[in-house]
Amino acid sequence: MTTAVAAPFRFFALQVVRTGRLGPSLVRVTFAGPDLDAFHSHGRDQSLSLFLPHPGQAEPVVPLELGDNWWQGWRELPDDVRAVMRSYTLRALRRDALGQTAEIDIDFALHGVGPGAATPAGPASRWASRAAAGDRVLLLGPALADNRAIRFRPPADTDLVVLCGDETAVPAATAILESLPAGSRVRAWLEVPHAGDAQDVRTRADAEITWLVRRGATGRPGTPATTTVVDAVRAAGLTDAERPYVWLAGESGQVKAVRRYFVAECGVDRRRVTFVGYWRRGMTEEQLRTAG
Template identity: 35%
Template sequence: MSLGVDPGLETGLELVRRPIAATVLARTVLNRQLIRITVGAPELDRFEYAGPDHLVRIFLPPRPGAELILPRTERWWPELQEMPEATRPVVRNYTVRAFEPAARRMGIDFVVHGTGPGSTFAQAAAPGDRLGILSDGADYAPPQDTDWQLLVGDETALPAIAAIIEQLGPDDRALAFIEVGDRDDELRIPRHPGVRIHWLHRGDAHNSDLLLRRLRATALPIGRAYAWLAGESSLVTSVRRHLVNDRGLDKHQVYFCGYWRRTEA
């Protein structure tokens, strides 16, 4: 998942209030659209992992081959804005897919599409490359009285959805709707007896309502639901509207986040 910088997202949840200088340890191709970049840094032993959809801001060199210069103080945002454009790092948000505090390692899954800075970095990343990491906290928080969970997203939400499913308790129940290009874009997720995953293939369609149509046609489980929605902005907004207006979910039962907009490159 990738988001542009928004200083209003600062939460104060992290222990380190300035970017951590990290080094690429490994690059793993998961499928034709997902690449996992494993990074390491001594300061990661102080990183406070808050949940399966934990976001981090990734600081990348301004262009391939350029030196990475990170903000040095806790007032990282003003410092970033004052940096010359030629040396200012590019900042995007991604989901922490794996975290090993004892080993001081973190795995971050990059969705490869187009020629954006994140895609370009992930496709060319090699051991020894540098990047910066700043924690942005987590939002996944099903209430204790939740009977079942609904997980909805596209490929940009796939790292978080996979992490949520992997961290469910043995008695938890969940229904997941994941829209990807085709079967080759699916991801192997460990089986959970209480989870049913619907993979939806939109093909080459630029603007698809496939997921929403499938959800409308699906009989949902009874009981109190918690919905976690993420992905393309108009998609998650439409799904949230359907759940609240047509399915009767309270707004507080639905978390939603637009990871990207279809009009953006």
């Protein structure tokens, strides 16, 4: 498989090295590839595009031979041939002794996987739940460390970082927490389907992390928690911050509601609020991309 450059992003041909469950709803997949030394990122909530093969395919089908026109060529392929494209965030990268990138981790939220699932699993969840060493994927990722697909950018005068999200935002939120320096004050609210999805996060920051678990949840993202993120944040008050920076990610409807609370009720300057809808209830990523 060849690679193509679309600066500041490029394609990387990768293979699965190993997988590991992080909880009932989360699995970590570790990838490696011969040209990952060209992969560069400052981390945090670095966004990536992952291309996955359909069952029976040895590798994902993306017409890289078309160069800059790969997108149009990919869109024109038959549905059962065209590689499945999904957006994820970089969980971690590790470099070898020579400073080259040896491995990257991507954490997948599994929806509709396992006994009792209320909704059928999508193609990415099915792939991640069955991924094995040697499986091939294609990744569109950063060739420049500081790129526009990193959205977490707190102003220099920030005196409190606030993080809110559901399980689809957990990989980015935990990567952000690990990146923050000592002395940073952080309050985080992360909503997950099961208690076993909560993670121990290593951070140098002065961080208070609250895990909200959906009682009676089906495992589908956005299922109402016993205490919603908005309720939890409102109960906390957050009256001791003069210059907060707020990062919100997850289901679009919930993200908008939390943003409305911070801007309209708390008076936070909207320029100090970063919000990203990773998914929308009732819509696939293909439908979202078409609607957008």
